[in-house]
Amino acid sequence: MSPKRVDKEVRKKEILHAAMHAMARKGVNVIKIDQIAAAAGIGKGTIYEYFSSKEEIFGAAMAQFLEKIENIQAKKLFRATTPQEKIKAIIDSWVEATNTMAHDDLKLLIDLWAEGIRQSNPELKKIFDMKKIYYEYREIVSAIIRDGINAGVFRDVEVEVVSGIFLASVDGLMIQWLLDKESVDIRKTANTLYDTFMQGIALQRESGNL
Amino acid sequence: MSPKRVDKEVRKKEILHAAMHAMARKGVNVIKIDQIAAAAGIGKGTIYEYFSSKEEIFGAAMAQFLEKIENIQAKKLFRATTPQEKIKAIIDSWVEATNTMAHDDLKLLIDLWAEGIRQSNPELKKIFDMKKIYYEYREIVSAIIRDGINAGVFRDVEVEVVSGIFLASVDGLMIQWLLDKESVDIRKTANTLYDTFMQGIALQRESGNL
Amino acid sequence: MSPKRVDKEVRKKEILHAAMHAMARKGVNVIKIDQIAAAAGIGKGTIYEYFSSKEEIFGAAMAQFLEKIENIQAKKLFRATTPQEKIKAIIDSWVEATNTMAHDDLKLLIDLWAEGIRQSNPELKKIFDMKKIYYEYREIVSAIIRDGINAGVFRDVEVEVVSGIFLASVDGLMIQWLLDKESVDIRKTANTLYDTFMQGIALQRESGNL
Amino acid sequence: MSPKRVDKEVRKKEILHAAMHAMARKGVNVIKIDQIAAAAGIGKGTIYEYFSSKEEIFGAAMAQFLEKIENIQAKKLFRATTPQEKIKAIIDSWVEATNTMAHDDLKLLIDLWAEGIRQSNPELKKIFDMKKIYYEYREIVSAIIRDGINAGVFRDVEVEVVSGIFLASVDGLMIQWLLDKESVDIRKTANTLYDTFMQGIALQRESGNL
């Protein structure tokens, strides 16, 4: 691989980085190629040396964004061993994301959902398929919960359903935080989410009052 | 007598209805006026007899959408008396929404969030302020939970935080359902959400296993 | 002729009247059919019962306007007998026009000139041909001046040229008055124009210092 | 070095030039952006690389037009010393304008007047204020005539009024020429205007025959 090649790769990453920021801040449908170019500190035409269309940039930015998020989660999950720790790790991934990434950057999630929901561009499905991603997310959490049930830590809940609910809480909290940073005390919320969810699926001595 | 006025009102509602559908299906930023007109079965210019701009249609559609959702919730909440019933009512509102409204129509939620998060249009803030709406939602749920705590049904949780988490679950589930109708068994999920959440904030005989 | 017929004529005149006002005030290219209808106190569609197109209204309004102006001139000229009186009559027509007609209404002159200069609509040439109108104006004045020369009151000027100059003065003054009512003292200007023009073409005892 | 900048400036001038021609020929309110682009031999979109709106083009074209006219006058006036020469210089400016500039181009005067009279666009008032321009024109001529009076060449006329009349003659002649090139023998008319106006305000041995 020649140094030129490396340079090209590096430059492409730089553009992608700038594009992701810009898209996240203004919204994918609103951002203009000029703005991405300006944000990347390059000429408008140069972008087309690295990407063939705005759509492709969008796809690449989304993929990169997802990768970032998944990296955070993978890192956290990697260290966790017990089901409880793993649940905690997923919640902490959310905390970490809000710490590591800029508030603006995380707004890209909305566009990711929008794209997944409307699938306006079938091409993008090849790069990232939100339906599939969520299916896999639920599988991961399901495995964790199943482990907990088998270990006698969690009660015998509908695993797939509970997994969806758990992931839903995190997504929903992200929305509230994106809508209003100040309205969500991340640390406190993370702890409470962990506590209530754990208690929610905990084995019960006596069947309660519900 | 004012048959003309009635007609005008009716027609405006029709257009709004069609606009809401079209916007929800394709996305607020993607829909074209021509498409709305076509969906409403009228000429492009006619739209402007009833709305002064695309922006105004957005606002009206968003407001109508919100109203629909809130009506469903209000109706459900109205009948509920105990805190548990009220929590159940909110969950049921979600179920009802997915039953009453078309899958496509509910996609508008994404645009509502997107608008709230990026506030690309300051005018819309006058019509609906997502930040405020969520603040108020949390207040409503907080009151319910507080009642439950006072009644000795719920344990002494961080009320505001838990409220956010609860609403987050519902929103997150909506996302998953919007992404993939088949992946979420609404009825089962609603029940499970109720059970786990109730148990999650229930009073505990002994401080548990966490 | 049935009374209906009369009504139609009357109504047409009313519309024309309103159209003339509106066009003059806002400009022929700027005025909208709706505004004319509103000004006439009738429905938009009704206009098309009396005129077949905006263009036709324009033509009719112009014709009416010209007629008004010409009536004023004709009336003044009618009473005048000597060449001097006739020149004075034409100047007085201008004074009378600024008195009789609204400042706004006289703005139509600009559109008349614009139409004449650009002849954007060949059809209008049939209704009024500015080129011809000015030719005839000059003829009228030329005849007056020629009379004066023959009578030994005016010196032997280039009659056609002087006529053009005289009419030009009046038109140019109208422009200044239209641009800024306050900047032109009509009465004083009329007198001065008469004096200087009369002296300008007067027979001279000695050939002067020029 | 900035060849790019120079090119941009040059191109902008070219567009402006073409725009001025097109606007003058067809009328400011009638000309379409497409036509200007076509006249400039460029694409429609390119116009907007140099001007931000149709309105801005109007303003720039008007300003350039006025500048042209004023340059001609300034040059002529510069060489003139006596009041008579100065009056002649102004008349000659008109002659020069009709020689230098295309018949079509000078039609822009009509739009200038129309704009001044109706002030449909308040923004344009910042660029050129016809009311003010005419006020200043009259001031210039007034100074000349006052000089002539003081020098004992002109009689004691109402200076401001006479100035208006003089300028009116020139404007009015321009209208006639614009309406019909052939109907006005510019050279002869210029001479006659000079003669009659000079005699019109000349000192008189005896108070004459009027």
Added chain:
DNA sequence: CATGAATGAGTCTTCATTCAT
């Protein structure tokens, strides 16, 4: 007759993409 709701051709303006330098 009178009306004004409906219409779509026509206009200004934007912006992703191209391409000559």
Added chain:
DNA sequence: GATGAATGAAGACTCATTCAT
């Protein structure tokens, strides 16, 4: 390779005209 000037397809909006009531 990098650039940004040029472009025209596309989109929001206007308005003269039509026509059903």
